[in-house]
Amino acid sequence: MLEIKNLKAKVETDEGGKEILKGLNLQIKAGEVHAIMGPNGSGKSTLASVLTGREGYEVEEGEVLFEGKNLLELAPEERAREGIFLAFQYPVEIPGVSNTNFLKTAVNDIRKSKGEDPMSSVDFLKMIKEKAKLVDIDPQMLGRYVNVGFSGGEKKRNEIFQLAMLNPKLSILDETDSGLDIDALKIVADGVNKIRSKDNAFIVITHYQRLLNYIVPDFVHVMYEGKIVKSGDKSLALHLEEYGYDWVAEHLEEIAK
Amino acid sequence: MTKTEIENTDLKLKLVSDFQKFEKSLNGKANSILNKIKIDAFDCFNRLGFPVKKLEEWKYTNINPVLKHDFKQSTQLAKHTLTKDFVGKYFLKDAVNLVFINGFFDESLSDKITDNDSCYSGSLAEATTKFGDFVEQHFSKYADFKSNSMTALNTAFSKDGAFIYLKKNSVNNIPVHILYISDAVNNVMLSQPRNLIVLEEGSSIKISEDYFTVGSNYNFTNAVTEIYCAQNSNLEHYKIQNDGDNSFHIGTTQVHQERDSKFSDTTVSWGGSIIRNNLNSVFNGTNTECHFYGLYLLDGKQHVDNHTLADHKMPNCFSNELYKGIIDGSATGVFNGKIMVHPDAQKTNAYQSNNNILLSDDATIYSKPQLEIFADDVKCSHGATSGQLSKEEMFYLRSRGISENDARILLLNAFASDVIDSVKIDALRIKLYHTLQLKLKS
Numbered sequence A: 001m002l003e004i005k006n007l008k009a010k011v012e013t014d015e016g017g018k019e020i021l022k023g024l025n026l027q028i029k030a031g032e033v034h035a036i037m038g039p040n041g042s043g044k045s046t047l048a049s050v051l052t053g054r055e056g057y058e059v060e061e062g063e064v065l066f067e068g069k070n071l072l073e074l075a076p077e078e079r080a081r082e083g084i085f086l087a088f089q090y091p092v093e094i095p096g097v098s099n100t101n102f103l104k105t106a107v108n109d110i111r112k113s114k115g116e117d118p119m120s121s122v123d124f125l126k127m128i129k130e131k132a133k134l135v136d137i138d139p140q141m142l143g144r145y146v147n148v149g150f151s152g153g154e155k156k157r158n159e160i161f162q163l164a165m166l167n168p169k170l171s172i173l174d175e176t177d178s179g180l181d182i183d184a185l186k187i188v189a190d191g192v193n194k195i196r197s198k199d200n201a202f203i204v205i206t207h208y209q210r211l212l213n214y215i216v217p218d219f220v221h222v223m224y225e226g227k228i229v230k231s232g233d234k235s236l237a238l239h240l241e242e243y244g245y246d247w248v249a250e251h252l253e254e255i256a257k
Numbered sequence B: 001m002t003k004t005e006i007e008n009t010d011l012k013l014k015l016v017s018d019f020q021k022f023e024k025s026l027n028g029k030a031n032s033i034l035n036k037i038k039i040d041a042f043d044c045f046n047r048l049g050f051p052v053k054k055l056e057e058w059k060y061t062n063i064n065p066v067l068k069h070d071f072k073q074s075t076q077l078a079k080h081t082l083t084k085d086f087v088g089k090y091f092l093k094d095a096v097n098l099v100f101i102n103g104f105f106d107e108s109l110s111d112k113i114t115d116n117d118s119c120y121s122g123s124l125a126e127a128t129t130k131f132g133d134f135v136e137q138h139f140s141k142y143a144d145f146k147s148n149s150m151t152a153l154n155t156a157f158s159k160d161g162a163f164i165y166l167k168k169n170s171v172n173n174i175p176v177h178i179l180y181i182s183d184a185v186n187n188v189m190l191s192q193p194r195n196l197i198v199l200e201e202g203s204s205i206k207i208s209e210d211y212f213t214v215g216s217n218y219n220f221t222n223a224v225t226e227i228y229c230a231q232n233s234n235l236e237h238y239k240i241q242n243d244g245d246n247s248f249h250i251g252t253t254q255v256h257q258e259r260d261s262k263f264s265d266t267t268v269s270w271g272g273s274i275i276r277n278n279l280n281s282v283f284n285g286t287n288t289e290c291h292f293y294g295l296y297l298l299d300g301k302q303h304v305d306n307h308t309l310a311d312h313k314m315p316n317c318f319s320n321e322l323y324k325g326i327i328d329g330s331a332t333g334v335f336n337g338k339i340m341v342h343p344d345a346q347k348t349n350a351y352q353s354n355n356n357i358l359l360s361d362d363a364t365i366y367s368k369p370q371l372e373i374f375a376d377d378v379k380c381s382h383g384a385t386s387g388q389l390s391k392e393e394m395f396y397l398r399s400r401g402i403s404e405n406d407a408r409i410l411l412l413n414a415f416a417s418d419v420i421d422s423v424k425i426d427a428l429r430i431k432l433y434h435t436l437q438l439k440l441k442s
């Protein structure tokens, strides 16, 4: 589904470009869940930004193929319509735009791009109710402005709710667990597990192993200074939890072997 | 002399001769109170001339392009081709709709005027013949022409406009919607509607003024609305203006508020070539409250200038102002918000903010708060912002599959919504949102 080859990318800063991704490789197939773990600043969010087309990043080398298509030349909305979804580490507040209107526009713009008619209001409301249940969101919240006045946990749940509404092929969860208490974490993980299928895939970016007890990954990758330095199965996450990221730094050469 | 000054003089000369004709037609009635005011006013206009950029108040707005055209004025309702069906499309449901063509009341196109124990809403010309004494008590008592040549010009030529009068304690739940149509189908017209709105003690009503153009000739509206809000009255007033590229509009809304009265205005400018809105409220009693909301959506070479004044003459009054602009193309917006707090006006609360979104590199905004505070126990604040749409918000929306254009529309709609939501006539608010959508989509 997704193929990242030798990806090198810079972030544009006031002092010029700063290289963040330094030759990253990753392959993801339908039905798989990949966890990416790594210390703060290792480039996890940058990878998510580059994959979704956020402004301010420059790809210097390498390629990203999504179902065989060159992802990097598409606009953010085109990537979303191809089936890529990012649950933001920091969901954006949009005063004046209601959740419902936002999602209705999203659903219908995606349908339009496929030559389909807009969804009827009745069907849309039905879908909203059904998906809100998945992440235990109070439908009342949907009349409110996007993320405005939401608690940290509500924002994260809202991200997963949007994911459920848009039904993407590849979802990237960027530290969706941060700021969640254990109950909220379970709700979010539960929602993801229900959405998980043989046809879709997930990249779960996280700092801690905790989330992976609930969303069990098929692969775990360790990211360090802009590269994936080690990949393994879910036991790698436990190992990291035990030894910490310092262990990665200290045993970099060993690990790479 | 420069070329523009000569042309300026041309239009002025024409107005001088128009006024002389009017004076001749008076046939010995020149001494009536109203006519004396008009003669005084013209004299004033003659001395002051059209506003020039040298004046501080007109620093950012050059009206020379207006003065190049050979505008005609009617002296009464002229023949026109507008049908009831056509005009009806602009009516508000559940309102009394009054239609003025080039400044003159057209009874045949309008809803039935209101004339009962509690309320009169109809035309100033008719009111002047029916209850002249009452009109004389209020006409030209609030909108000063001594220092404002455009108000002087309007006063001198004032013949007709809306007249709305609410008697003591009458609460009118049916809004009045006034349509001012510039008929620019066949002629190059100057219209000068003159409106008078009087709310007696404890009365309330909602009134909207809707200015627009039909036809593509050059046209120029110079409007004045005088408003008197007696003690404890409550007026919701709206001014919508939606003209074409060949339209010029200068309008003054002058409000006089007595104690415990509440006035709220929302001014929406959708378009036109050169637009100048003056909105002034004078607080002549304690505990008065006023709200000014404004929205301007500009594109092309449009120029919209909003000048407001909250004149705190008395203690314990509250004014709040929110103006928002969306400016595209090489259009220009001007916002000048003056808050005047006189020495006696202790315990004043006065707030103001002006926010602008510039959608192109060539769009311009001149935003100027003007706080003149001569009392010490006051709470005043002001703020102005201008910038682009938030990149973060745009990306968030687009990352959900929303097209760039739809994302922009969502955000601009949200930006404008707190101004549009200040409109309390449901049908008008819905219409404004509809117009906003249409304008944003094109």
Ligand SMILES: Nc1ncnc2c1ncn2[C@@H]1O[C@H](COP(=O)(O)OP(=O)(O)O)[C@@H](O)[C@H]1O
Pocket (backbone or CB within 6 Å): A011, A012, A013, A018, A020, A038, A039, A040, A041, A042, A043, A044, A045, A046, A047, A056
């Ligand atoms: N917009 C930016 N401007 C400057 N530096 C940035 C920007 N975005 C990311 N960085 C830097 O890039 C590095 C990687 O950041 P990020 O991808 O957010 O890491 P992670 O998500 O793994 O914590 C950090 O050193 C961070 O400071």
Ligand SMILES: [Mg+2]
Pocket (backbone or CB within 6 Å): A044, A045, A046, A089, A174, A175
């Ligand atoms: Mg991050």
